[in-house]
Amino acid sequence: MVFAFAVSAACCLGFGFVLQQNAAQRAPMSDFLSLRLLLDLVRMPRWLAGIGLMVCGMVLGAIALGGGEVSLVEPLLATNLLFAMALSRWQTGQPLGASGWGGLWLLAGGVATFIVAGRPHGGDTVTDPLQHWLIIGVMVGAALLLAAASKRVRMSVEAAMLAVAAGLLYGVQDALTRVTGERWGHGGLPAVVTSWQPYGVLVIGITALVLVQSAFETAPLRMSLPALTAAQPLAGIVCGVGFLGDKLRMTPGALAWEAAGLAAIVVGIVLIGRHPAMPSGMTEADRIRDLQPH
Numbered sequence: 523m524v525f526a527f528a529v530s531a532a533c534c535l536g537f538g539f540v541l542q543q544n545a546a547q548r549a550p551m552s553d554f555l556s557l558r559l560l561l562d563l564v565r566m567p568r569w570l571a572g573i574g575l576m577v578c579g580m581v582l583g584a585i586a587l588g589g590g591e592v593s594l595v596e597p598l599l600a601t602n603l604l605f606a607m608a609l610s611r612w613q614t615g616q617p618l619g620a621s622g623w624g625g626l627w628l629l630a631g632g633v634a635t636f637i638v639a640g641r642p643h644g645g646d647t648v649t650d651p652l653q654h655w656l657i658i659g660v661m662v663g664a665a666l667l668l669a670a671a672s673k674r675v676r677m678s679v680e681a682a683m684l685a686v687a688a689g690l691l692y693g694v695q696d697a698l699t700r701v702t703g704e705r706w707g708h709g710g711l712p713a714v715v716t717s718w719q720p721y722g723v724l725v726i727g728i729t730a731l732v733l734v735q736s737a738f739e740t741a742p743l744r745m746s747l748p749a750l751t752a753a754q755p756l757a758g759i760v761c762g763v764g765f766l767g768d769k770l771r772m773t774p775g776a777l778a779w780e781a782a783g784l785a786a787i788v789v790g791i792v793l794i795g796r797h798p799a800m801p802s803g804m805t806e807a808d809r810i811r812d813l814q815p816h
Contacts, residue, residue, distance in 0.1 A: 536605030625793030693757025
């Protein structure tokens, strides 16, 4: 059931990301990296549909995280790019070709290789709060530094940097969602509302949402979604192993296959994300013309 929920979550996320980018590319650039961007987007039915799918994906992902390790669920969630590619290909009519099929098999094979070689399983949660805050602080700090530095580069690189930042935050959010679910199971609602993790999930989720919508706004989906999809599972695995007690096989052979699987996931994500079937977005002239009154 963990596999079923995780893949269903990936499907909803992939479809939702495409619809969100379709809408975000039409938002005014004056809203860049601002909460006003969300207020403008909420008036667009396509964006609301994309957010609805994303929320469904997050709920399904939370259920999967409640029954399985973060190190197992995160690679499965990375397959959202396959579903994004399917919807984009249907929209554009673009054939997959060698790069599309190659990326598909690398992503799927990488996920399978990592899971089979690593055999993620649960262990004792790390109780040292310093280790919790150190890992979370590094992830959140790196995301904020990327967001700040993105303003000094060209728009295509800016979108990728913002997407990586959002992916790091989503990985941390997934780990905190797992902790929140465990607290619910042990102490019910009182244990949840008296802990900081659910509030951290909310703040990190809103921040990541602003970052990813800004990335979708500034450049084509192929410039942002691969970076987002690659960063999230890597951050989630670091959190899972770092403070949630997830265990992976640590023999030299297993580590080599795990590294190869993660590398294949990243390469497959890049190949799929840069495929011509992915929405190319609007040119600046298209954006100006679309925003002019008719």
